Amino acid sequence: MMIRGNVPQSRSPTQSRLPGEAQRAVDGVKNLLQVPFSLATTEGKWLLSFLASVAISIILLLLATLGLGFISHAPSVTIQPARDSVQPENAFQIIEKESIANSLPPPPKFAYLISGTKGDGFRMQRTLQALYHPHNYYLLHLDLEAPTRERVELARYVRKEPMYDEVKNVFMVGKANLVTYKGPTMVAATLHGAAILLRKVKDWDWFINLSASDYPLITQDDLLHVFSYLPKDLNFIEHTSDIGWKEFQRAKPIIIDPGLYLDKKTDIFWATQRRAIPTAFRLFTGSAWIVLTRSFMEYCTVGWDNLPRTLLMYYTNFVSSPEGYFHTVICNSQEFRNTTVNHDLHFIAWDNPPKQHPLSLSLDFYDNMTTSGAAFARKFQKDDVVLDRIDEELLKRGKNKFTPGGWCIGPLDDPCAVRGENATLLRPGPGARRFEELVVRLLSRYQFRAEQCVGI
Numbered sequence: 001m002m003i004r005g006n007v008p009q010s011r012s013p014t015q016s017r018l019p020g021e022a023q024r025a026v027d028g029v030k031n032l033l034q035v036p037f038s039l040a041t042t043e044g045k046w047l048l049s050f051l052a053s054v055a056i057s058i059i060l061l062l063l064a065t066l067g068l069g070f071i072s073h074a075p076s077v078t079i080q081p082a083r084d085s086v087q088p089e090n091a092f093q094i095i096e097k098e099s100i101a102n103s104l105p106p107p108p109k110f111a112y113l114i115s116g117t118k119g120d121g122f123r124m125q126r127t128l129q130a131l132y133h134p135h136n137y138y139l140l141h142l143d144l145e146a147p148t149r150e151r152v153e154l155a156r157y158v159r160k161e162p163m164y165d166e167v168k169n170v171f172m173v174g175k176a177n178l179v180t181y182k183g184p185t186m187v188a189a190t191l192h193g194a195a196i197l198l199r200k201v202k203d204w205d206w207f208i209n210l211s212a213s214d215y216p217l218i219t220q221d222d223l224l225h226v227f228s229y230l231p232k233d234l235n236f237i238e239h240t241s242d243i244g245w246k247e248f249q250r251a252k253p254i255i256i257d258p259g260l261y262l263d264k265k266t267d268i269f270w271a272t273q274r275r276a277i278p279t280a281f282r283l284f285t286g287s288a289w290i291v292l293t294r295s296f297m298e299y300c301t302v303g304w305d306n307l308p309r310t311l312l313m314y315y316t317n318f319v320s321s322p323e324g325y326f327h328t329v330i331c332n333s334q335e336f337r338n339t340t341v342n343h344d345l346h347f348i349a350w351d352n353p354p355k356q357h358p359l360s361l362s363l364d365f366y367d368n369m370t371t372s373g374a375a376f377a378r379k380f381q382k383d384d385v386v387l388d389r390i391d392e393e394l395l396k397r398g399k400n401k402f403t404p405g406g407w408c409i410g411p412l413d414d415p416c417a418v419r420g421e422n423a424t425l426l427r428p429g430p431g432a433r434r435f436e437e438l439v440v441r442l443l444s445r446y447q448f449r450a451e452q453c454v455g456i
Contacts, residue, residue, distance in 0.1 A: 183257025218431030373438030
């Protein structure tokens with residue numbers, strides 16, 4: 001099954017990305033192994049024997065070369081085969097795996113913003129471990145409501161974890177923001193996080209915001225594998241202009257977010273006046289959880305026209321502005337309105353009616369979560385048993401350990417204790433197939449264009 005028409009078929013879960021440094025040697029092996037059978041005559045047997053010995057020598061040299069990248073990180077560690085891997089049995093399998101690897105597109109990079117509030121420090125650690133991949137970047141924001149001691153403990157965990165210290169791809173917001181989740185301060189915190197990531201690192205492709213109550217349903221190898229085949233201008237954001245009851249309960253009321261000028265969190269203030277629906281732009285609403293491109297986040301933070309700033313001022317007095325700001329900006333922008341995919345890549349169970357508050361996910365939702373194909377789910381209660389089942393069955397992650405992937409080359413009991421040299425090696429599993437099916441459905445000709453920035 002193809003993600004888009006001009007891309008190669010997806011790999012099976014057992015196929016891994018391999019380094020292409022020995023391509024020339026592999027091509028030589030291919031040529032040597034394609035010797036016509038007619039050479040095996042009485043006069044040509046010596047030549048066939050010679051070619052076979054040369055082929056074996058090159059293969060052994062190739063295997064030794066490929067092994068050096070792993071061994072150099074831990075010379076004293078015996079490298080164990082990764083879980084669910086298949087060891088090649090002959091030269092043809094080696095050549096086939098190398099050919100597949102060299103035809104694969106390079107994986108993208110994700111920049112994650114993981115946010116939390118008072119009491120979320122340890123939850124953020126768990127979510128970070130489940131999401132961690134050395135190829136990505138991670139920014140943690142524990143808001144100002146959390147006590148200083150909790151932020152210090154989270155910062156100490158990041159600083160003392162050897163993997164984070166070695167790769168240096170996990171950051172913390174130094175000056176925490178006060179966030180009132182119904183007001184514009186959450187949008188401000190998201191823009192702040194994106195600006196930090198844009199300044200600190202230059203090579204990420206998509207921005208993903210998550211909270212401490214979110215959790216992945218697939219591995220990062222699964223996610224990176226599928227996104228490898230996608231155009232880098234796609235923005236995954238659930239949206240609609242059919243705002244319905246939100247027109248009277250969110251758009252027309254005028255609110256003031258005390259988080260803009262107070263140092264203590266309180267509920268938003270409601271004004272007695274109401275305002276009309278704007279005519280200069282069209283309002284859109286949707287999920288607060290987004291997967292947006294680097295170019296769009298640059299547009300929102302740097303802004304080469306005035307639309308993002310104009311809408312930011314409008315949404316300053318809008319109820320639950322995180323569910324409208326990015327949606328309205330992207331759908332009123334000539335440059336980005338045709339890049340939207342109408343999905344937030346989350347599994348969320350809503351109350352009914354009016355689909356305003358997500359239900360807490362438990363084991364009762366496990367099957368629906370798994371079959372949804374979603375990459376993430378929310379919201380989870382702290383240390384709920386369903387998280388342990390996700391770790392064990394979907395992520396193959398041990399307690400307090402990283403989610404295994406192609407970058408993990410350690411022993412079977414803790415494969416991510418040793419990091420491979422090449423972080424682009426991916427080992428997608430069954431989650432990649434589930435997620436691929438979701439993405440293919442979202443990008444189908446009957447759904448993709450029909451749901452871009454229109455009312456439903």
